[in-house]
Amino acid sequence: MVKLTKVLEDVVFTSNTDSKGFDDIEIVDIAYSSLKCQEGYMFVALKGETVDGHKYVFDAYSRGARVFVLQDDIEMADDAIKIIVEDSRIALSKISANYFGNPSKSLKIIGVTGTKGKTTITNYISEVLNRAGINTGVVGTNGTFYNNISETTVNTTPESYELHRIFRKMLDSGVECVSMEVSSGGLQRHRVEHVDFDVAIFTNLSPDHIGPKEHPTFQNYLECKAKLFTLAKHGIINIDDEHAQEIIDIATCDIETFGIKKQADIRATNIEYSKNLDSLGVKFVCETKNTAGNYYICSPGMFSIYNALAVIAVCKYLGVKKEITREALTEAKVCGRVEVLSVLPYATIIIDYAHNGVSLENILKTLEHYDHKRLICLFGSVGGRTKIRRKELGDVASRECDLSILTSDNPDFEDPLEIIDDIAKSFDKAKSKYIVEPDRKKAVQLAVRMAREGDMIVLAGKGHETYQLIKGVKVPFSEREIVKEEARKILESRKDEIMIAN
Numbered sequence: 001m002v003k004l005t006k007v008l009e010d011v012v013f014t015s016n017t018d019s020k021g022f023d024d025i026e027i028v029d030i031a032y033s034s035l036k037c038q039e040g041y042m043f044v045a046l047k048g049e050t051v052d053g054h055k056y057v058f059d060a061y062s063r064g065a066r067v068f069v070l071q072d073d074i075e076m077a078d079d080a081i082k083i084i085v086e087d088s089r090i091a092l093s094k095i096s097a098n099y100f101g102n103p104s105k106s107l108k109i110i111g112v113t114g115t116k117g118k119t120t121i122t123n124y125i126s127e128v129l130n131r132a133g134i135n136t137g138v139v140g141t142n143g144t145f146y147n148n149i150s151e152t153t154v155n156t157t158p159e160s161y162e163l164h165r166i167f168r169k170m171l172d173s174g175v176e177c178v179s180m181e182v183s184s185g186g187l188q189r190h191r192v193e194h195v196d197f198d199v200a201i202f203t204n205l206s207p208d209h210i211g212p213k214e215h216p217t218f219q220n221y222l223e224c225k226a227k228l229f230t231l232a233k234h235g236i237i238n239i240d241d242e243h244a245q246e247i248i249d250i251a252t253c254d255i256e257t258f259g260i261k262k263q264a265d266i267r268a269t270n271i272e273y274s275k276n277l278d279s280l281g282v283k284f285v286c287e288t289k290n291t292a293g294n295y296y297i298c299s300p301g302m303f304s305i306y307n308a309l310a311v312i313a314v315c316k317y318l319g320v321k322k323e324i325t326r327e328a329l330t331e332a333k334v335c336g337r338v339e340v341l342s343v344l345p346y347a348t349i350i351i352d353y354a355h356n357g358v359s360l361e362n363i364l365k366t367l368e369h370y371d372h373k374r375l376i377c378l379f380g381s382v383g384g385r386t387k388i389r390r391k392e393l394g395d396v397a398s399r400e401c402d403l404s405i406l407t408s409d410n411p412d413f414e415d416p417l418e419i420i421d422d423i424a425k426s427f428d429k430a431k432s433k434y435i436v437e438p439d440r441k442k443a444v445q446l447a448v449r450m451a452r453e454g455d456m457i458v459l460a461g462k463g464h465e466t467y468q469l470i471k472g473v474k475v476p477f478s479e480r481e482i483v484k485e486e487a488r489k490i491l492e493s494r495k496d497e498i499m500i501a502n
């Protein structure tokens, strides 16, 4: 239970009740969904994208809530305490921080924003810092992780209440640092408004998340991302990105830069690509004003170097020894991010989360640097969302691959074949061929069976996901297991052949 006066500290509001009496009122908990309200709860009405939470104040009242944070004044029973604020999402953020005792002030918080690289970088940071003895938790698309505890998250950047609740749990269990993904949607909806960020990282920016329930324009998308650099003390920015300067212009924190092409505080040179049976990697020299050191990262391509540079920059800022950063980066891997499955001795199979044009192009172009015969890509596109992605993905695959296998990827309520038809239009004028197999399991099996000596096969879109979204239901689906099982069968059936060859 927390006193109402404490919960409302630094919140600007008007009320139907004299606030002098708030010292005697205690809040059991806070809910922004009426369905979660119980006796003694405070209900915060949010204006949602689908419905207006103000519609549910009476439901919250009937479940026992008596304190209501509202953006619109509403006629209610006399014993309802109304806290009227200008923006209930901002209020929820401050109220949640207060309720949980402002845990972010006692944690080192590193926020990573940008269109691509957030999950990868946050996980790499945690690998390095934990190895350096700094107990670090992660918050992002793959969930929250700390001290061997994990929770799933609905959003990449959870709602402010969930965020401060997680911070409190982390702090109480000995976590010192949190490496978190900060989405533009989270910034737009004030989920991180009262998070005390120590460091903010900017990876890159390209058009994404622009649409009816997301950002109205690219400029709005950029400005939302840039806001992180007004909340942090120190900013680390990819200076090679074409929008870096616009972010720097909005930032209010001190700035350090990293890059490859332009002059930067932390810069990679002498880049070399390297390929092993179980990983594709890159070697580079990392130069700062007075130092230069060799690094290797077991993830391919230029984008992996940018991710590594961001990690090197933040670890240097936090005083981690170079040797520890170097060692940790050599082994750092992130589930479903350019993950090489070493299941066939003669071909390379990669699982990757690339699900839009930019990331698919990055991964496919990157693979050009690694010796291979055919490049085969299996992918689909999500149902019920913007159709632009289908064309983007189709254009990239038809240009970059020798063969594409078009299949399903979270079709939800849409007919998978209609989605595939949209993607297939990109192949009309292309030289490259495609095969259609809407059942993703069969498609993955087919891809593994098709693999020949020297081929590279990219299974794009699923990444870390362990389900397929079909008609509103998350049906269990493990791409990794299907690949392993199919490869096992192939190797078993070819055992005699392989023994003779050896």
Ligand SMILES: CC(=O)N[C@H]1[C@@H](OP(=O)(O)OP(=O)(O)OC[C@H]2O[C@@H](n3ccc(=O)[nH]c3=O)[C@H](O)[C@@H]2O)O[C@H](CO)[C@@H](O)[C@@H]1O[C@H](C)C(=O)N[C@@H](C)C(=O)N[C@H](CCC(=O)O)C(=O)O
Pocket: 032, 033, 034, 035, 045, 046, 047, 048, 049, 050, 051, 052, 053, 054, 056, 154, 155, 156, 157, 158, 159, 183, 184, 185, 186, 209, 213, 214
């Ligand atoms: C479009 C969008 O951002 N939606 C987010 C939003 O939900 P909403 O606005 O649709 O909520 P709503 O259904 O309209 O309901 C409004 C309010 O009424 C309440 N309610 C509703 C029903 C009821 O019976 N009682 C009740 O009290 C709801 O709890 C809610 O508070 O607020 C929820 C709580 O914070 C979020 O979980 C939800 O994220 C959805 C899942 C989502 O897909 N969001 C995307 C856009 C997003 O945020 N993505 C970013 C990553 C992408 C990026 O880089 O921007 C992310 O961080 O995940």
Ligand SMILES: Nc1ncnc2c1ncn2[C@@H]1O[C@H](COP(=O)(O)OP(=O)(O)OP(=O)(O)O)[C@@H](O)[C@H]1O
Pocket: 114, 115, 116, 117, 118, 119, 120, 121, 141, 181, 203, 204, 303, 304, 306, 307, 336, 337, 338, 352, 353, 354, 358, 359, 360, 362, 363, 463
């Ligand atoms: N720095 C980068 N620049 C461009 N592409 C990248 C970068 N890092 C990773 N990728 C590609 O994008 C995919 C998604 O990477 P990651 O999950 O780290 O990004 P994210 O910002 O969390 O993305 P999302 O918002 O889609 O969850 C990877 O699987 C890889 O193909």
